Amino acid sequence: MLNPWPHALSVAVALATLASPALVQAQSLSFNLPAGPLAQTLNAIASQSGRIVSLDPVLVQGKQAQAVSGQMPAERAMDRALAGSGLQLRVTGQGNFSVEPAADSGAALQLGVTSIAAHSIDPTITEDSGSYAARAVTIGKGTHTLKEIPQSITVMTRKQMDDQGLVDLKDAVNQTTGLVGVQGVGKGMIITSRGFQIDDWQYDGVPIPRNTYALGNWATQDLIFFDRLEVLRGASGLLQGTGSPGGAINLVRKRGQAAPTVALTAKAGSWDHYGLQLDAGGPLNQSGTVRGRMVADEDQSDSFIDYEWSKTHSLYGALDFDLQEDTTLGLAVSRTNAESRPMLRGLPRYASGKSIDLSRSTFTGSRWNHSQIDVTTLYADLEHRFNDDWKFKVGAVRMKEENTSTHQRVQTNNEGIEADGSGVSYADWYTDFDGTKIGLDTHLTGRFEALSMAQEITLGGNYSKYTTNDIIARTFNDSADNIFDINNHRPEVTYESLMNTPGGRATPSKYDIRQKGLYGSWRVKPIDPLTLVLGARVSWYDYSYTSSGITAVTHATTVNKPSTTNETGEVTPYAGIVYDLSREWAVYASYTDVFEPQTQRDLSGAVVKPVIGSNYEVGLKGELLDGRVNTSLALFRYDQENRAITDYSLGEICGGTYCATGSGKVRSQGLEAEISGEVLSGLQLFAGYTYNTTKYLEDRDNKGRVFSQWTPKHMLRVWSDYQFSGDWSKVSAGLGFTTQSHTLGYEYTYDVAGYTVWNARLAYQMTPEVGLAVNANNLFDKTYYASGYNQLNGNNFYGDPRNVMFSVKYTPQF
Template sequence: MHNNWPRALPLVVALSSLSALAQAQTLSFNLPAASLATTLNRIASQSGHIIALEPELVRGKQAPAVVGQMSAEQAMQAALAGSGLQLRVTASGHFSVAPASLGGDVMELGATSVTDNYLNATSEGSGSYAARAVTLGKGTHTLKEIPQSVTVITRKQLDDQGITDLKDALNHTTGIVGAQGIGPGMVITSRGFQIDDWQYDGVPIPRNNYSLGNWATQDLVFFDRVEILRGSSGLLQGTGSPGGAINLVRKRGQAAPTVSITGKAGSWDHYGLQLDAGGPLTSSGNVRGRVVVDEDQSDSFIDYQWSKTHSLYGALDIDLNDSTTIGGGISYSREQSRPMLRGIPRYTTGKAVDLPRSTYTGARWSRAETDATTYYLDLEHRFNDDWAFKAAAVRMDETNTSTHQRVQSSGQGVAADGSGLTYADWITDFHNTKLGLDMNVVGHFDTGALAHEITLGGNYSKLTSDDAYWRKFSPTTDNLFDIDHDRPEPSRDSLLAGPIGRHNKASYDIRQKGLYGAWRIKPTEDLTLVVGTRVSWFDYSWDSIDFNNPTDAGTRYPTSRMTESGEVTPYAGFVYDLTREWSWYASYTDVFTPQTERAAGETALKPIIGSNYETGFKGELFDGRVNTSIAVFRYDQENRAVTDMNSECGDYFCSMASGKVRSQGVEAEISGEVVSGLQLFAGYTYNTTKYLDDPDNEGRTFSQWTPKHMLRTWADYTLPVDGQRWSTGLGFTTQSHTLGYESTYTVPGYTVWSGRVAYQLTPEINLAVNANNLFDKKYWVAGFNQLNGSNNYGEPRNFMLTVKYTPQF
């Protein structure tokens, strides 16, 4: 659970407290079986005590009947019997509950007591890879309560592995591929399908709509953790990916002051410095702040390539009263770089060209800049113990500009001697604004012995863009083994001169809105049923105009439009508690995905429709210190767009809806402290994707860059010597081969190892060295690997020294 717990302080359910003597007073109780929260509240009310209840601890738990003469403490112990929770009593006589056998000190906050270690379980300071709860859906639930596959990459794991950007994080977790796009950004896929809408604090916005290639990037310096749902996310974000959802949960001010200063230095002149500070800004703690300042610069193992990133973040959370909290933040990130775009071509046979990993195919004047400013605003109001309202908004203003050279083959690959090249000069100028809104009410109530949870809400997202690019392709007699990095730098006018220049202006306007609802009910103590639905509206338009010389009036293409109204997406599932630690679950989701490709006659294709099935087992072991799961999944999809080679739409072929595809497989994952001092993450995925019914591709793989086998592991062990100052980490990522874009050749799989050694020099200073690609494996990363380009080497062996100073308050 994110460590913004002062925003949701456990509610005081009694209005006065008694002395320690009064605690032992014998009272007469006659309470029927009911939900645990209700019973504990009634005991507190009848006895005149204060009890602090963290809602996620008691949610869904039942209490037996409490009947007889006993003290309030004895009555509460009776209610907690078999719940896996224990009663805590503070020195001032207030009650709270915590997981049985959970360590950690009890922390006093006026009339409220909480177990600090528990509330930090999914955020900074927890020291754990196991997440106790997630906010990926609406409300907060444990992983075991969600009948789909969920992974949380905690701040502890991110820091241990030295992960600072989203693509790297996703490529170290279960079942996700963060592929290099045709551009500096990335394409995220899960179970063979792209995830183009990313969530920020639960609010989805589109992050992969550009007029040219893929430019979406995201560093993680502003975020506490990454929550990942695999399987259809339509109920959460409408026409979201059938593959899953990504939720980035931002850092917020904590209840206690926290300051850290981190410096790093590594291979290829990689240097960085970060200040991260936050905490209460008032004596009562009702105002909390957070600020992050981060500077990072690095050269590269690739000749001439470099980057500099400047990041700034500020946030405030204000408790307006005991029931209402408002939060806001703003982040700014600017990256300047000399990138290599489109990588290296392949031979016409599909074989990779064996070039040094330092090979650069751009020009010395190549440059790119990305600026992104993001605004966050949310409000939470707690009506009582059981009902809460939340509204949240995210706005992102993004600019991507570049002047760069690409090298690609003139045809399908280069000749054996490296000839057959084309220089492609580009200037890009992309601007877009993304807006997301979400409002929901989550409530809990009982009808007799039945516990219910109701979620009702709606969300809206909007993307508008103003994009332009200029480009010219120039065939050359130069050789791939002797690339010219000093060709003349182009201008916009020079790229339009001659018959092969082109200037394109385009704009997107994409809007989505929906209403959703979900109902969780416990017909028995061990069974939870979940049903839900969403009604979605989707509007899409794309305008484009081409100019072929400086005086050209331009050729405007017909506006591509697509509208879908009132599409219903149902969802159903169950969770059955086999034991206190293990549960069995299953879920079914309809999938609705609009398609923006155009059919002959400029008509929009029918939406993709499909069905997603999943079943498996989840475990919360060792009092929640370890999460584990195993899942079997299948997704069938129809109406997928394929190229129609017999018709043209604008300057390219039209598309047609054709056939049926299937993605299916098995996933297994474990995370947390498996033995004392050893934090482990391990995730395995077996995934096949095939065309089941298609005029040209039946039986073939449809997701070229989804490996059939993926295994990602990392373990960090605190050595029981020298006062536990030393820790060491080791892990690897391995995957089987993928296919190239043309599906006529394979991209070999690989195994890459990483390690870490850390030493706690003083209570305030930590030293760590991370080593990536320990055995210096030479490999090609999976992605858009094409015959004419986009083949990129993985990083060679490299090191990073980190010094972190954390003052003790």
């Protein structure tokens, strides 16, 4: 671990190495860094070599580094980057780097009193690393390498997101090993892993609900505010209480950099898609103890679907304050306003389950369809570092989410469209969702040695609260229209018009969901290559849903019986083992319990007890080429029981609805394999394969059937980017594909065909300040339906046809 040097300016860029300084010093590495800002190049060299570099930010302002390419030790790469800058490299006794004025430059810097601030040596930050491989993650509390965590972990770095042009969480999820982002009945998404929904999303490690039904189908998330996406697959109850058995995701936001950085990006692409983004950050005072970050993004686009359009305005601001040498306060706010004319519920199918031969441009809505989604998020965290081994952190998130829409949906007045195209009915909808989510997490982590064994403990607790004030109104209208001649010009609706239309109905509703918990974990190394991990969480959960029905015209109101449930002191145990086969390879195994509260009631009126599950996983992980490549192979099984099964035989005698019994059993199992990082000199690669089956083991109506219809049995996601060298050192090229096997429709009577889609990228660094790129998606113009909540009466969406996006990125030098 590093000991801070007090009393002066500095920026520390890089990652603590697992090897000894002498070994790191001697290691020859492969570099492919184009000419660019000196600070970024030094950052990239330090990140790749796992070293620390300290310097005064003023020294590198406005200075350029020449291209660094080839096989060489990190010291030589640093010397090449510093050539002609008037600066020189010094290697410390610990094997780290410092940069100072050359002896004849006439300047002086007292490096002996340079302070390496903890904010600048965070090994998890992926910005400017130039890599698809993450050195460490924070999703499990504290900071650990991927090899140290006995579960499957994927990190999508900032470079990979930028190379693939991924600006929306749904797109990123569908390029990540084992995850599926499906379209719900709203404009947003539902994220699933290993066949189960991930209902809580983490922001800087703080979990908040994002997938409760009213808002879950409308939940959207920009990626432009975030440094990386961390994904844990498998049970996550230790992290977030009633967590999904499928996993957890953690969005880690961008922070102010230690050196000034500005990037201006303009883009233009298919379907009149235009965008402009400004991303700027750096120290705000001379000492660098206050750092800021600002991101502003404007995006507007038409669509391959007739009449569709969207406009999004996004703004993010962050400040980090070093209150003391060992205490940092972070504050941030983000605001996204997304306005669109969407097509909701997509296309129906024939009654046989066969897809209808409609053009991909078919719009089933009306010209007055309109959606407005506004999300405001406040972030705050405080971290205190007692020393190199002990750290305390508290983080909070408050998200205000407002969604309104008026829209037409095409449905069917029977189970699917008739063979001649008849059977079309229209549904007119008004929705107004207003939700507030609050999350708080605090934990203490510490490393120590006792009984001649290295140990680490984590103790913490978290709390979340989700409240809503929602209303929907709708009418269903039969018609004589044909699916091949949809009426996109029907009269516009409002809430008032729907409530004065015979057959209309409104449903006001409110959620109030609160959970809290205490958690702890203990890591111990009884012998050097072996690590044991034990943990547990105690959770409290309170759920309340109230609703009423308002009949149109008469406005007669029916108040439904509230749905409530609570769980007290639910214990979730966790155990894992990691055995290091070598410095690069480790095998692991883990076990954890899962509990998920339910709201259905049984014949006695009592709430059905929670779903109980057991998650098992064994695997092999590798950190190769000095951490430049991460690999993993995992076998997993999750067994779940006590699922509520609806009993239709007794009628609606349980508070006006059907009773349920807790007798269902489900199993999800399979295999995952992944590799990420610089597998060959200049070649960054991400590849992830998943084999996953889900099945009802016990269920009155579904025994033996697939449990998660939209989870493909086979998924393979691949993306690569090659940085040329020599005379072509300014050029890079990317190529990748995603392929998956078929899924099932909701009714189990038809397949949704699998597909393979290819994407590519070509980039040219025209000058040190200006970079050009073009991304081409669906290169071969594959026509396919995206897997999701596909039904006979709707929710079938075509994947995007072939499209291109041109971008220009300007990075001025200071």
